[in-house]
Amino acid sequence: MYQVALGKISDLQQQPLSPGLRQLAPTGPRRAAWLAGRVLLSRMLFPLPLPEVIYSDNGKPAFHASVPLWFNLSHSGNNIALIVSDEGEVGCDIEIIRPRENWPRLADAVFSAGERQLIAAEPEPLQLAAFWRIWTCKEAILKQSGGHVWQMAQIDSTALAHSFVSQTFIAGSLSLALCTPTPYLLNINDISGQHSLWDLVELR
Incomplete structure (x- = not known):
């Protein structure tokens, strides 16, 4: 079973937490x-x-x-x-769909041939959104294994062997991707409008 929560940092950071927690x-940004x-x-x-949160050798937080x-x-x-799971390691990435300088050059550098073909197949006005869709998929895959963004070029989201990625756009402005050890379908109707203070989506 998987559960997904979406929220606004500005709201959530002000909500009650135990003093010890x-x-x-950390201080700063x-x-x-x-x-x-x-x-x-x-x-x-x-x-x-809430159990104690520890960090793996590669810096990934975990229980x-x-x-x-x-x-x-x-x-x-x-x-x-x-995303929380009782089935194994998971990865999650959310990105604002926004202009990024020289994104085609970045895609050439870190996207696979298959991923670049997916972008090229889109009409030009939709290619930036396709870039972010693939980017979030690759990051979710990396985060499942505790990898880092500098390993992006090693990941091909079109050729997964042991993980499953589900991706959707939220309100036309956010790209969300989840990587899990078992298959599921992330339905946009379940999460539309849920990037408010607190909502849950249960996925099987």
Whole structure:
């Protein structure tokens, strides 16, 4: 089973957290997203207490091995997304669909031939959105395994062997991709309009 939560960082960071947990939040620009992510996790698991979050050698946050749940967080601008799973490691990426200077050159550098063909097949006005769709898929795949963005060129989202990616656009302005160890269908009707304070989508 998979559960997905979408929210606004500016709202979530102000919601109640235990004093001990809030004291663990980093200072500086990462603080707001960190707090928002812990609020989402706490609400996702309620009424159970939030387990301690640890970090793997490659920096991926996780619960202790004794807790049979896996999660991943992503944020872009004021938007944050969370996926929680009881089936194995997951990856999540959310991006604002926005202009990016020299994106065709970036696609040439880190996208596979198959991915570049998907972009070329779109009408020119839709190619930027296609770029972000593929980008979020590749990032979700990387994040499932704890990889880093500099490994982007090693991932081909059109040739997956052991993982499954589901992707959708939200309100025409966000691209969301999830990578899981078992197949599922992410239905846009289930998540449309859910990038508000707190909503859950249950996917099987």
